[in-house]
Amino acid sequence: xxxxxxxxxxxxxxxxxxxxxxxxxxxxxxxxxxxxxxxxxxxxxxxxxxxxxxxxxxxxxxxxxxxxxxxxxxxxxxxxxxxxxxxxxxxxxxxxxxxxxxxxxxxxxxxxxxxxxxxxxxxxxxxxxxxxxxxxxxxxxxxxxxxxxxxxxxxxxxxxxxxxxxxxxxxxxxxxxxxxxxxxxxxxxxxxxxxxxxxxxxxxxxxxxxxxxxxxxxxxxxxxxxxxxxxxxxxxxxxxxxxxxxxxxxxxxxxxxxxxxxxxxxxxxxxxxxxxxxxxxxxxxxxxxxxxxxxxxxxxxxxxxxx
Amino acid sequence: xxxxxxxxxxxxxxxxxxxxxxxxxxxxxxxxxxxxxxxxxxxxxxxxxxxxxxxxxxxxxxxxxxxxxxxxxxxxxxxxxxxxxxxxxxxxxxxxxxxxxxxxxxxxxxxxxxxxxxxxxxxxxxxxxxxxxxxxxxxxxxxxxxxxxxxxxxxxxxxxxxxxxxxxxxxxxxxxxxxxxxxxxxxxxxxxxxxxxxxxxxxxxxxxxxxxxxxxxxxxxxxxxxxxxxxxxxxxxxxxxxxxxxxxxxxxxxxxxxxxxxxxxxxxxxxxxxxxxxxxxxxxxxxxxx
Amino acid sequence: xxxxxxxxxxxxxxxxxxxxxxxxxxxxxxxxxxxxxxxxxxxxxxxxxxxxxxxxxxxxxxxxxxxxxxxxxxxxxxxxxxxxxxxxxxxxxxxxxxxxxxxxxxxxxxxxxxxxxxxxxxxxxxxxxxxxxxxxxxxxxxxxxxxxxxxxxxxxxxxxxxxxxxxxxxxxxxxxxxxxxxxxxxxxxxxxxxxxxxxxxxxxxxxxxxxxxxxxxxxxxxxxxxxxxxxxxxxxxxxxxxxxxxxxxxxxxxxxxxxxxxxxxxxxxxxxxxxxxxxxxxxxxxxxxxxxxxxxxxxxxxxxxxxxxxxxxxxxxxxxxxxxxxxxxxxxxxxxxxxxxxxxxxxxxxxxxxxxxxxxxxxxxxxxxxxxxxxxxxxxxxxxxxxxxxxxxxxxxxxxxx
Numbered sequence: 001x002x003x004x005x006x007x008x009x010x011x012x013x014x015x016x017x018x019x020x021x022x023x024x025x026x027x028x029x030x031x032x033x034x035x036x037x038x039x040x041x042x043x044x045x046x047x048x049x050x051x052x053x054x055x056x057x058x059x060x061x062x063x064x065x066x067x068x069x070x071x072x073x074x075x076x077x078x079x080x081x082x083x084x085x086x087x088x089x090x091x092x093x094x095x096x097x098x099x100x101x102x103x104x105x106x107x108x109x110x111x112x113x114x115x116x117x118x119x120x121x122x123x124x125x126x127x128x129x130x131x132x133x134x135x136x137x138x139x140x141x142x143x144x145x146x147x148x149x150x151x152x153x154x155x156x157x158x159x160x161x162x163x164x165x166x167x168x169x170x171x172x173x174x175x176x177x178x179x180x181x182x183x184x185x186x187x188x189x190x191x192x193x194x195x196x197x198x199x200x201x202x203x204x205x206x207x208x209x210x211x212x213x214x215x216x217x218x219x220x221x222x223x224x225x226x227x228x229x230x231x232x233x234x235x236x237x238x239x240x241x242x243x244x245x246x247x248x249x250x251x252x253x254x255x256x257x258x259x260x261x262x263x264x265x266x267x268x269x270x271x272x273x274x275x276x277x278x279x280x281x282x283x284x285x286x287x288x289x290x291x292x293x294x295x296x297x298x299x300x301x302x303x304x305x306x307x
Numbered sequence: 308x309x310x311x312x313x314x315x316x317x318x319x320x321x322x323x324x325x326x327x328x329x330x331x332x333x334x335x336x337x338x339x340x341x342x343x344x345x346x347x348x349x350x351x352x353x354x355x356x357x358x359x360x361x362x363x364x365x366x367x368x369x370x371x372x373x374x375x376x377x378x379x380x381x382x383x384x385x386x387x388x389x390x391x392x393x394x395x396x397x398x399x400x401x402x403x404x405x406x407x408x409x410x411x412x413x414x415x416x417x418x419x420x421x422x423x424x425x426x427x428x429x430x431x432x433x434x435x436x437x438x439x440x441x442x443x444x445x446x447x448x449x450x451x452x453x454x455x456x457x458x459x460x461x462x463x464x465x466x467x468x469x470x471x472x473x474x475x476x477x478x479x480x481x482x483x484x485x486x487x488x489x490x491x492x493x494x495x496x497x498x499x500x501x502x503x504x505x506x507x508x509x510x511x512x513x514x515x516x517x518x519x520x521x522x523x524x525x526x527x528x529x530x531x532x533x534x535x536x537x538x539x540x541x542x543x544x545x546x547x548x549x550x551x552x553x554x555x556x557x558x559x560x561x562x563x564x565x566x567x568x569x570x571x572x573x574x575x576x577x578x579x580x581x582x583x584x585x586x587x588x589x590x591x592x593x594x595x596x597x
Numbered sequence: 598x599x600x601x602x603x604x605x606x607x608x609x610x611x612x613x614x615x616x617x618x619x620x621x622x623x624x625x626x627x628x629x630x631x632x633x634x635x636x637x638x639x640x641x642x643x644x645x646x647x648x649x650x651x652x653x654x655x656x657x658x659x660x661x662x663x664x665x666x667x668x669x670x671x672x673x674x675x676x677x678x679x680x681x682x683x684x685x686x687x688x689x690x691x692x693x694x695x696x697x698x699x700x701x702x703x704x705x706x707x708x709x710x711x712x713x714x715x716x717x718x719x720x721x722x723x724x725x726x727x728x729x730x731x732x733x734x735x736x737x738x739x740x741x742x743x744x745x746x747x748x749x750x751x752x753x754x755x756x757x758x759x760x761x762x763x764x765x766x767x768x769x770x771x772x773x774x775x776x777x778x779x780x781x782x783x784x785x786x787x788x789x790x791x792x793x794x795x796x797x798x799x800x801x802x803x804x805x806x807x808x809x810x811x812x813x814x815x816x817x818x819x820x821x822x823x824x825x826x827x828x829x830x831x832x833x834x835x836x837x838x839x840x841x842x843x844x845x846x847x848x849x850x851x852x853x854x855x856x857x858x859x860x861x862x863x864x865x866x867x868x869x870x871x872x873x874x875x876x877x878x879x880x881x882x883x884x885x886x887x888x889x890x891x892x893x894x895x896x897x898x899x900x901x902x903x904x905x906x907x908x909x910x911x912x913x914x915x916x917x918x919x920x921x922x923x924x925x926x927x928x929x930x931x932x933x934x935x936x937x938x939x940x941x942x943x944x945x946x947x948x949x950x951x952x953x954x955x956x957x958x959x960x961x962x963x964x965x966x967x968x969x970x971x972x973x974x975x976x977x978x979x980x981x982x983x984x985x986x987x988x989x990x991x992x993x994x995x996x997x998x999x
Contacts, residue, residue: 025486026406030414033399033460037414040455041421044432051432100323103316117583118324121331124579125572127515128533132540132568133330136337142561144333144350177327231423238427241517241533248541261427265522268431281428288425477650478683482697482744483671492700496687 048285051278065279069267075280078260081168081243085259086236086291089172090229097180098225101187102213116188120181130178131245138162138170162250167258171242183228190224191217226299233295234288240265260284334572337565338362345561362566365558369539374567376528377535382574384446384520384531385513388453392509396456397502400463401494405476415464422457427518434522448523449531453513459505466501467494507582514575532571539567599661599674599751599784600626601647606656608642608808616642618808619656624801629778629785631799633792634831635940639808640788641756647786648754649673661751671700673752676745680757682737684729684744691716691725694743715743718777735766742774746781753778753785759794771798792832796820804828806936821984826882826993827933829986835887835919836937837986838960839929842883844876853985855883856926856958860902863982872996873987881996882929884986887919890962892970896979904978908970909959918964922976928958933993 055061069075100119104112122130138161140146155161162170194217202212243258257263260280268277333350340354341361348354366374402408403415433452434443442448471494479489517533524530527538543559559567601624608617617639624630632640645651647658649670658665665673676697684693694715698708716722719739729737738758745753758774759767775798778785789795795802796816803813804827812824816832823829830836842855851862851873867873873881893903910921962978970976987996 024406024408026402026411027408028486029398029402029406029490030411032395034414036395036451036455037417037421037457039436040429040433040452041457042417043436044429045421045424047432047435048428051435096323100320103320115320115324119327121579122327124511124575125331125515126511127517128536129515129568129572132536132564133334135540136333136561136565137330142337142345142350144329177330181327234423235425238425240427244517244521245537245540248537251541261518264431268434269522274431274435277431281431285424285428472681472683474679474681474683475685477648477670478677478679478685478744480650481648481670481675481677482748483700485669485671488700492696493685 048278048281051275052282055275065275069276069279074257074263078257078263082237082239082259085168085171088168089175089236090232092172092176093232097183097187101184105191116185119184122177123181126178127241130174131242134174135249162246174242187224190221194220222299226295229295230292233291237284237287334565334569338562342560342562362562366563366567369559377530377532381514381531384449385510388450388513389506389509391454392456392459396459396505397463397498399460401467403464404467418457418460422461430519430522449520452519456509459509462505463501503582510578511575601752601784602659604657607654609654616808620810622803626784627782629800631795631802632788633795633802634805638805640805644754644756644788648675648677674750675752675754676748676750677754678741678745678758680760682741684737684740686729689726689728690721690740693740694747697748711747715747719743734762753783755787757789804831824995826931826988829884830934830937833886835961837884837886839934840883840958841927841929843880844873858904871998880990882988882990887961887963889981889984891979892964892968893977893979895965901979902982906976908972908974908976911972917966918968920962920964923957923959926958931993
């Protein structure tokens with residue numbers, strides 16, 4: 001490169017000749033992160049793919065594991081369950097999260113943030129705790145909503161509440177209860193990026209609140225709604241905690257392979273068939289990607305937006 | 308149409324507020340009532356502190372004070388993992404945002420991809436990996452996977468790309484700072500908001516994590532509180548009619564279970580409330596004008 | 598000793614843009630050198646290479662006889678003031694200024710002494726405990742200067758430090774900085790895009806364009822003897838008027854013809870511009886500074902060539918009047934002229950009359966305040982023929998000697 005060639009006085013140059021400018025800057029800061037990324041991010045992904053296409057001895061078996069698990073009598077029901085659950089959940093997210101965010105936007109700030117806080121609280125309780133709370137809520141003998149349980153679900157005892165037909169909707173509600181708050185905050189933030197001038201211009205042009213919400217705000221939130229749907233679709237298909245806990249609470253009423261992930265778990269640990277389990281995991285991954293693709297193309301996410 | 312629209316809006320918001328909050332209020336009040344009282348009295352009535360105390364005794368007595376161990380485990384797992392996460396993710400985000408080295412974009416892309424991949428897919432392979440590394444059975448089988456938090460790296464990356472002008476780092480370099488000095492004296496002190504954010508998300512995610520510990524831990528003494536709750540659930544006669552008739556008297560009924568759940572939630576609630584301000588400011592970022 | 602030398606310094610960025618092209622610049626110890634030019638000319642890149650914040654793709658950089666190409670910024674004994682000041686937001690004024698000393702492990706007592714000196718010098722005493730966000734723009738600027746001064750470096754580097762200040766403050770700070778530099782006597786390299794700053798502050802000014810050095814000289818010389826049309830148009834405001842012209846021989850004497858204006862070249866002019874003779878019959882660019890034009894009714898020098906035109910716009914500034922007027926001549930539209938206009942954001946054809954159907958050039962003159970010319974008047978404008986400039990129509994080079 002540069003200096004040394006042209007300079008006859010190079011020999012007198014400082015002993016403190018550092019490589020400061022040439023060393024890739026910032027690389028050292030990422031060093032500690034890399035082992036984690038590889039060990040718990042990259043390697044498991046590759047490992048999962050590897051397991052899915054090999055047998056217990058490591059030999060290549062093509063799609064054999066996929067076919068085998070597909071033929072398991074519990075496979076289709078499990079996938080049907082999670083797909084139904086995911087669709088209901090995404091629907092609820094789309095309608096209610098967006099709706100609530102729109103309702104909260106543009107009004108008295110203090111009231112608005114109080115509501116957002118309330119909506120967000122259950123988010124801290126995700127997982128087992130949330131499920132247990134809702135198990136109580138679904139028990140007509142103690143629940144404050146026993147009236148609703150009776151009239152909507154036709155349930156007078158706990159066992160009726162968690163009847164198999166109700167499960168996708170119940171799980172969707174639990175997921176919504178814990179997850180909606182955070183997304184409402186995100187949507188609210190997205191709405192805040194809309195320049196207030198646009199709204200004022202629309203109002204002057206004669207648009208009412210409804211029209212503004214649907215014709216102006218909603219289209220501008222498209223990107224965020226798509227993100228929300230993509231992330232939720234992927235996590236939704238991976239449902240595990242909720243059905244697993246309900247299974248414990250119901251002792252036999254709900255099968256321990258209700259969701260696809262539960263099936264994978266059972267196949268792995270009850271039958272020690274990690275290859276089959278990996279095949280199901282890869283199925284779920286593919287499902288998530290396909291869902292993402294559909295959402296992206298349907299919502300025109302990557303189309304250049306005109307502001 | 309003005310007035311009805313306004314009250315409709317207020318009604319909808321209030322209804323949802325009830326939906327989100329009522330179960331929690333119920334949960335707070337439940338341990339104060341006896342098992343029978345839960346059925347007979349109003350869901351939002353207050354029982355007595357005596358009942359709550361009794362519920363605690365039953366809960367504590369279960370399986371030789373295992374509840375305390377579960378809570379301790381959760382604290383250890385969550386705090387250790389979060390500490391490691393912070394120590395690793397903040398510098399990584401800094402390096403990715405403000406550094407210039409080959410592979411930077413690659414690492415960032417891989418992080419993003421792994422981030423949107425739900426953890427559940429990776430749990431089984433991670434179990435096999437940990438098994439191969441002979442870590443199954445040690446608490447590191449939980450702490451190490453927990454410490455991998457790509458979302459934290461991403462948050463730090465976003466923060467450093469937007470909040471720290473590169474001229475500031477130039478100034479530090481001209482003033483005599485080497486790479487590490489620049490980070491320690493300038494970039495790190497300015498990272499308080501994102502540290503709070505990453506702490507919050509990491510801690511909550513670790514605390515609430517169920518699937519990974521469920522898979523990798525065999526000894527119930529090592530369970531975090533999430534898995535412990537499921538264990539409790541399976542052992543109680545309240546939802547599980549088969550238990551309790553087996554000869555051993557397990558005094559875990561609804562109030563005890565409610566108490567167990569409530570206590571399990573408190574640490575997260577505390578972290579949650581404490582991080583509120585940083586959370587709102589950080590999440591909405593510079594894009595929002597309140 | 599702290600001369601700063603750039604020898605054949607080039608910079609090509611990874612996307613292929615050539616920001617600097619064989620820059621040769623020598624700055625003697627204690628000089629206040631200003632790098633000036635439109636955006637993208639490479640002045641900031643050059644500064645950052647001297648600072649060590651960028652690598653040179655080629656060439657040698659010396660600070661005080663040392664070759665510094667491979668040295669990191671902290672080892673070059675330089676201090677830098679940034680356009681955005683780059684103050685550490687989490688540190689107080691005191692800590693900001695003390696920062697570089699702390700890093701180099703200067704003993705505490707000495708830190709206190711030096712910081713106190715600087716704080717006093719810059720009138721920052723009432724603010725020492727404040728954080729940057731509690732300071733005004735001017736105060737922040739002084740803190741940034743203080744942080745540089747306290748290091749007692751061999752060289753100061755300043756990257757448009759005044760551009761974020763409002764106009765009045767800028768005028769004040771210009772004087773302060775210059776005074777400070779005179780006192781401290783430290784070699785200073787100062788980057789700006791404002792030619793007024795350049796002219797008032799620089800001992801010498803280096804005009805740059807598209808990575809190449811155009812001319813480096815004391816301000817006066819740049820103003821009087823620009824080396825090409827770019828420098829001529831860049832220095833001076835309002836900018837020099839440029840007209841298409843040619844040199845013709847009339848009755849044995851050389852004349853300059855620009856549209857319907859023609860006048861004879863005086864002997865003095867010919868003496869200092871031999872080269873014009875070679876351009877007989879060829880197109881050239883005639884440059885006339887606004888300050889060389891005056892309302893003919895007020896001109897008190899005999900024998901000055903005259904121009905006829907129509908007054909379009911009168912801007913009364915108080916001590917003088919800027920008169921925009923059109924003449925029957927063609928404006929010179931060269932690359933340089935176009936680039937200068939674009940730099941200001943004007944993408945119209947420079948100098949052309951904005952009125953459809955009317956051909957002609959629009960010129961600006963600085964008339965005395967007593968001028969009675971009104972918009973719409975047909976006027977006569979006197980030209981100070983001693984201060985004319987001529988440029989080759991193709992290369993843009995100024996025509997002086999053959």
